[in-house]
Amino acid sequence: MNLTGTPFFLATIALAVATMLLPLLLWGRVRGPAVVRGAVRLAMVVLAQSAAVLSVFVTVNNTNGLYDSWADLLGTGHHIVAAPNLGRDGLGGHELSANEPKAVQDFSPAHDARMGRGVRVTQLSGRVSGVRGEVYVWLPPQYNQPAFRQRKFPVVELLGGFPGSAKAWFSSLRVQSQLEAGMRSGEIAPFILVEPRTNLLAGQDTGCANVPGVVDAESWLSVDVRRMVTDTFRAQRRARGWAVAGYSAGAHCAVKMALAHPDRYRAAVGLSGYNDPAAERVSLTGRDPKLRRVNNPLWILRHATTLPRVALYLSGGRNDGYRDGLALRRAAAPPTRVVVAEASGPHTIGLWKRQVPQVFRWLTAELSRHAGRVAPAKGI
Numbered sequence: 134m135n136l137t138g139t140p141f142f143l144a145t146i147a148l149a150v151a152t153m154l155l156p157l158l159l160w161g162r163v164r165g166p167a168v169v170r171g172a173v174r175l176a177m178v179v180l181a182q183s184a185a186v187l188s189v190f191v192t193v194n195n196t197n198g199l200y201d202s203w204a205d206l207l208g209t210g211h212h213i214v215a216a217p218n219l220g221r222d223g224l225g226g227h228e229l230s231a232n233e234p235k236a237v238q239d240f241s242p243a244h245d246a247r248m249g250r251g252v253r254v255t256q257l258s259g260r261v262s263g264v265r266g267e268v269y270v271w272l273p274p275q276y277n278q279p280a281f282r283q284r285k286f287p288v289v290e291l292l293g294g295f296p297g298s299a300k301a302w303f304s305s306l307r308v309q310s311q312l313e314a315g316m317r318s319g320e321i322a323p324f325i326l327v328e329p330r331t332n333l334l335a336g337q338d339t340g341c342a343n344v345p346g347v348v349d350a351e352s353w354l355s356v357d358v359r360r361m362v363t364d365t366f367r368a369q370r371r372a373r374g375w376a377v378a379g380y381s382a383g384a385h386c387a388v389k390m391a392l393a394h395p396d397r398y399r400a401a402v403g404l405s406g407y408n409d410p411a412a413e414r415v416s417l418t419g420r421d422p423k424l425r426r427v428n429n430p431l432w433i434l435r436h437a438t439t440l441p442r443v444a445l446y447l448s449g450g451r452n453d454g455y456r457d458g459l460a461l462r463r464a465a466a467p468p469t470r471v472v473v474a475e476a477s478g479p480h481t482i483g484l485w486k487r488q489v490p491q492v493f494r495w496l497t498a499e500l501s502r503h504a505g506r507v508a509p510a511k512g513i
Contacts, residue, residue: 139246145188152181212333215263218345223352223394227261236260236361243269247304257329259357262349266330267299268358271309272366273316273323281323285367287374287500289493290358290398291328292383295338295413299330306380306486312493321490322497325368329358331383340410340418341386342428347417355390355397376496378402380485382413384454388430388445388461392469395441400499402492404485405449405476408457431457434464442468444499448476448488 135141156177163170219225227233240253251271258265275281291302302308308326315321331350333339339350354377363370375398379387384406391401408431411419418424426432434441445465447458458473465471472495478484 142191145184145191149181149184149188152177152184156181212264212266212330213348214258214265216344216346216348217263219261219343219349219352223261223343223349223356225261225352227356233360234260235364236357237364238268238361240270240365243300243303245300245304248300249303249307249310251309252303255361257357257361259349259353261356261360262353264333264349264353264357266333266353268327268329268361269299269303270328270362270366271303271326273325274313275316275323276325276367285369285374286325287322288325288327288362288368288376289496290354290375290377290387291326292331292341292354292377292379292386293328294379294381294383295332295415297332297381297383299328299332301482302326302328305482306489308489311486311489315490315493320497321493322500324493324496325362325366327358327362329354331386334417336415338382338413338416340382340413340416340424340428341390342410342418342424344417344424351390351393354386355394359397372397372399374399374500376400376402376500378404378492378496379406380404381406381480382416384447384449385410385413385430388447389428389433391443391445392430392433392437392441395443398443400444400446400496402446402496403448403454403458404488404492405454405480406447406457407454408460431460431464434461434469440466440469444470444472446472446474446492446495446499448474450476450478450480453480 156174160174163173217225238255238257240255243252243254252269254267254269257268273286276286291308293299293301312321316323331341333348333350339348341350341354343349343351362368369375372395377387377390377398378401384403387401388403388406391398408429410416410425410428413419418428445461447454447461449455449458455473455475462471462473476484476488
């Protein structure tokens, strides 16, 4: 039974109700010595409490997009085929050019009612990174309209937190549901929305980093997924048509990747993120002094030989991303630009969900600075 499916959710509720009624109905009917009666009654109470905890866990998991499957929860999924040393650029000798073999993928509808209409999914085997995982894509309303058949569309890559589901932006933040009307009216650019798997190692946050022999998560996100999208869809190829956005651990990843690869991304959004990888207790990069240093967005910005031509939008609470954002803004100078906004509320999906429209209005304006107007002038 699927961990996030409706049948399992309803089954946990039924189990919780049944185990709660069990002691009410059988408490006085238990027979035998006092020790036996006590043990049976204790077992009924423990069973009822366990069922209630399971029901709450499934509700929280489905609401916050923590685990997609039993394999994710139990750490039995296998998403790393190889982890070669790909060098500083993460390409391992591959070229981001038209001469490389195409990475066209077949997509099928995502059969998860929580994700809404139009979301498609594919299983991608990254030829550069050696990572294997699912990628979800949603195409804007204009994509299949005759007037736009020659159009190449801007892209936003969406990253979840840790633990995190590759469905979270669609199922929990309702990103496409919040943006579709604005895209139709021209208020928001017709972005292709792409959400790849980021949960690659059992019980460890990769920090979206390349660690030879362990995982090449950064190349998976910024090379393999990116190339697949531009080969499969009418998507813009140049950095000026690409942005990356994330929340929590995904915010750290988004900002780090944009600063490290301005040749691939022109803008990044970080919601309640952090600079120091060690802020995530089970971070792969936070435990190693060198990895911790070179994967810190603030360190990347301060040590860049050429300041990256990227724009950052950073939001969070006073002790939940806001101060880290201010540190980046102080370190930035043109052509790097940093916008910092204080957001009040707990570190939850609800806080990030309500920021989605503002974030995408900012992305629309920001990418328009580099590529001309990316949204239609009038409604369609």
